[in-house]
Amino acid sequence: xxxxxxxxxxxxxxxxxxxxxxxxxxxxxxxxxxxxxxxxxxxxxxxxxxxxxxxxxxxxxxxxxxxxxxxxxxxxxxxxxxxxxxxxxxxxxxxxxxxxxxxxxxxxxxxxxxxxxxxxxxxxxxxxxxxxxxxxxxxxxxxxxxxxxxxxxxxxxxxxxxxxxxxxxxxxxxxxxxxxxxxxxxxxxxxxxxxxxxxxxxxxxxxxxxxxxxxxxxxxxxxxxxxxxxxxxxxxxxxxxxxxxxxxxxxxxxxxxxxxxxxxxxxxxxxxxxxxxxxxxxxxxxxxxxxxxxxxxxxxxxxxxxxxxxxxxxxxxxxxxxxxxxxxxxxxxxxxxxxxxxxxxxxxxxxxxxxxxxxxxxxxxxxxxxxxxxxxxxxxxxxxxxxxxxxxxxxxxxxxxxxxxxxxxxxxxxxxxxxxxxxxxxxxxxxxxxxxxxxxxxxxxxxxxxxxxxxxxxxxxxxxxxxx
Amino acid sequence: xxxxxxxxxxxxxxxxxxxxxxxxxxxxxxxxxxxxxxxxxxxxxxxxxxxxxxxxxxxxxxxxxxxxxxxxxxxxxxxxxxxxxxxxxxxxxxxxxxxxxxxxxxxxxxxxxxxxxxxxxxxxxxxxxxxxxxxxxxxxxxxxxxxxxxxxxxxxxxxxxxxxxxxxxxxxxxxxxxxxxxxxxxxxxxxxxxxxxxxxxxxxxxxxxxxxxxxxxxxxxxxxxxxxxxxxxxxxxxxxxxxxxxxxxxxxxxxxxxxxxxxxxxx
Numbered sequence: 206x207x208x209x210x211x212x213x214x215x216x217x218x219x220x221x222x223x224x225x226x227x228x229x230x231x232x233x234x235x236x237x238x239x240x241x242x243x244x245x246x247x248x249x250x251x252x253x254x255x256x257x258x259x260x261x262x263x264x265x266x267x268x269x270x271x272x273x274x275x276x277x278x279x280x281x282x283x284x285x286x287x288x289x290x291x292x293x294x295x296x297x298x299x300x301x302x303x304x305x306x307x308x309x310x311x312x313x314x315x316x317x318x319x320x321x322x323x324x325x326x327x328x329x330x331x332x333x334x335x336x337x338x339x340x341x342x343x344x345x346x347x348x349x350x351x352x353x354x355x356x357x358x359x360x361x362x363x364x365x366x367x368x369x370x371x372x373x374x375x376x377x378x379x380x381x382x383x384x385x386x387x388x389x390x391x392x393x394x395x396x397x398x399x400x401x402x403x404x405x406x407x408x409x410x411x412x413x414x415x416x417x418x419x420x421x422x423x424x425x426x427x428x429x430x431x432x433x434x435x436x437x438x439x440x441x442x443x444x445x446x447x448x449x450x451x452x453x454x455x456x457x458x459x460x461x462x463x464x465x466x467x468x469x470x471x472x473x474x475x476x477x478x479x480x481x482x483x484x485x486x487x488x489x490x491x492x493x494x495x496x497x498x499x500x501x502x503x504x505x506x507x508x509x510x511x512x513x514x515x516x517x518x519x520x521x522x523x524x525x526x527x528x529x530x531x532x533x534x535x536x537x538x539x540x541x542x543x544x545x546x547x548x549x550x551x552x553x554x555x556x557x558x559x560x561x562x563x564x565x566x567x568x569x570x571x572x573x574x575x576x577x578x579x580x581x582x583x584x585x586x587x588x589x590x591x592x593x594x595x596x597x598x599x600x601x602x603x604x605x606x607x608x609x610x611x612x613x614x615x616x617x618x619x620x621x622x623x624x625x626x627x628x629x630x631x632x633x634x635x636x637x638x639x640x641x642x643x644x645x646x647x648x649x650x651x652x653x654x655x656x657x658x659x660x661x662x663x664x665x666x667x668x669x670x671x672x673x
Numbered sequence: 674x675x676x677x678x679x680x681x682x683x684x685x686x687x688x689x690x691x692x693x694x695x696x697x698x699x700x701x702x703x704x705x706x707x708x709x710x711x712x713x714x715x716x717x718x719x720x721x722x723x724x725x726x727x728x729x730x731x732x733x734x735x736x737x738x739x740x741x742x743x744x745x746x747x748x749x750x751x752x753x754x755x756x757x758x759x760x761x762x763x764x765x766x767x768x769x770x771x772x773x774x775x776x777x778x779x780x781x782x783x784x785x786x787x788x789x790x791x792x793x794x795x796x797x798x799x800x801x802x803x804x805x806x807x808x809x810x811x812x813x814x815x816x817x818x819x820x821x822x823x824x825x826x827x828x829x830x831x832x833x834x835x836x837x838x839x840x841x842x843x844x845x846x847x848x849x850x851x852x853x854x855x856x857x858x859x860x861x862x863x864x865x866x867x868x869x870x871x872x873x874x875x876x877x878x879x880x881x882x883x884x885x886x887x888x889x890x891x892x893x894x895x896x897x898x899x900x901x902x903x904x905x906x907x908x909x910x911x912x913x914x915x916x917x918x919x920x921x922x923x924x925x926x927x928x929x930x931x932x933x934x935x936x937x938x939x940x
């Protein structure tokens with residue numbers, strides 16, 4: 206595998222030039238913008254809701270040590286088994302060992318980005334276990350053997366035709382253009398799998414400290430079946446998912462639905478507080494919560510970027526990001542795409558290998574503007590760039606910017622250099638838009654404006670000379 | 674909020690000004706230092722000249738402290754904060770005594786107003802940076818917010834669409850000010866484009882580090898501009914114009930592009 210930066214350039218260049226992809230994503234998000242704005246306006250005050258949400262998460266993140274312990278105590282009191290997983294290896298090992306010791310053969314999964322983060326499917330499949338994704342979008346990308354395209358809409362890059370072809374090829378079903386029929390095909394497969402599965406694996410959108418419950422938000426009912434039909438339910442929960450109080454959900458559930466999917470509330474919201482209790486007739490016999498750190502505590506240790514742990518993974522920043530919309534989710538090569546992914550991946554997977562994502566931004570700030578919990582995303586991208594340079598500057602860049610600083614502190618020299626540029630302009634024009642052009646990175650796709658014969662400073666000096 | 678002077682309806686040719694919260698004396702005593710960023714100086718001098726004309730037409734005294742270069746943003750945005758600080762220190766000294774610094778590029782103004790305090794956080798020069806931040810104005814913001822002026826007596830016939838530079842829009846919160854000014858320009862019709870608030874893809878060094886992505890973003894912008902059928906494009910940031918106009922020229926779809934100051938200077 207080549208370096209992430211090489212892959213990113215290759216993929217993002219290809220997608221940027223792919224007009225079909227661009228049109229598809231624009232169309233897919235068009236309806237979202239309308240609905241998101243409609244349901245934002247149902248809040249008495251969206252800006253105030255953002256303030257409150259940010260302050261609740263601020264409290265949760267800054268008192269993570271207390272709230273996590275409270276969550277675990279409450280959860281264990283109702284028979285939930287909790288695993289504190291410092292890293293991906295420990296989390297995977299816990300789940301694999303659990304499956305092995307219980308004689309599990311078949312696993313059904315609902316959507317979990319933390320599961321993607323720790324590459325859980327690969328680990329389970331290596332054990333010879335059958336793993337089936339029950340979220341429709343996730344199921345589609347699983348059949349295509351590719352990672353989710355978007356943290357909320359895993360298959361948004363595919364048309365109905367492509368999905369129909371995929372089902373035809375993999376499941377032998379007849380071609381159809383109807384979303385209902387396509388859903389029914391997947392549903393037929395799922396219903397069988399739910400009955401067969403010995404273990405259900407889910408993520409969690411929130412973990413409520415006050416009650417020891419996890420909260421799951423979804424639209425298909427698949428998470429509800431995944432977490433209640435099999436004998437064993439395992440939930441993988443990032444430690445940043447904690448909310449202090451149950452009543453906090455009154456804000457966060459509609460906020461997540463509005464920001465994430467342009468819905469007032471998602472169709473299903475489940476609160477799970479433990480395995481089947483004595484006297485209850487259904488629910489899993491065992492309920493395990495894997496609390497995943499996986500370098501989140503490293504972010505916690507950085508006061509400047511700690512607020513990124515407030516993220517509720519709504520995907521709103523992806524949906525407004527002009528970079529995401531042009532390069533697509535797969536170019537990033539990360540579990541978390543878009544602005545939030547570009548900010549946190551360097552923390553989760555190494556700054557030097559992933560710093561290019563922070564540079565691949567025009568810093569337009571649309572992400573920060575839309576973020577429901579007010580994470581200062583585009584300023585964090587700037588900080589990542591600074592941190593990367595402080596840690597290990599690129600030699601040629603450092604020479605360039607030292608030269609730049611030298612020049613810009615000397616106005617006379619700057620003026621001279623600019624005049625030299627003006628005089629040399631005809632020479633550059635001769636090689637305009639060829640690789641010999643010193644401005645080729647610009648001129649290969651854009652015209653460069655001519656330098657003025659009389660700059661403003663010269664105009665001003667002349668004018669003042671006249672009036673004096 | 675009552676205007677002190679109302680423009681008589683019968684006199685359309687004389688530039689009259691609606692002053693909201695300032696009397697003449699306060700207004701005329703304002704000292705304005707013009708900030709003309711390096712690339713505007715060298716590539717778009719007419720933007721600076723137009724700002725001078727508009728401000729002087731309003732009866733204000735304008736000064737241009739000589740020795741201006743760059744705000745340091747390219748180094749800052751690339752992560753070279755030490756180099757950026759040394760350039761920024763030059764600007765801090767240059768404008769140390771200025772009462773109000775007015776610049777015509779939202780991005781460079783945002784650098785000095787918003788990012789200098791961040792750049793100098795915990796460093797020598799922090800006080801100076803914070804101090805300049807409070808005196809720093811983007812051109813349209815200065816006219817509308819500080820002076821309370823929306824009608825500068827301009828006339829510019831045609832249909833135009835307006836591009837919001839991201840730094841002006843999101844760092845400085847300039848959505849209404851340029852539109853209020855354009856709304857008072859005679860014979861000008863403003864048609865909003867669908868992607869008005871979408872980034873044009875310039876982003877400074879981003880444009881040359883990731884030219885393909887940057888160009889794709891420019892194409893989205895250009896398509897949105899073309900959709901409006903506008904005769905020309907107006908923006909309050911010349912750097913975005915360089916990107917948009919550059920792409921249009923390359924594609925042979927160019928329409929005239931004007932900086933807000935150029936439109937306001939026209940009569």
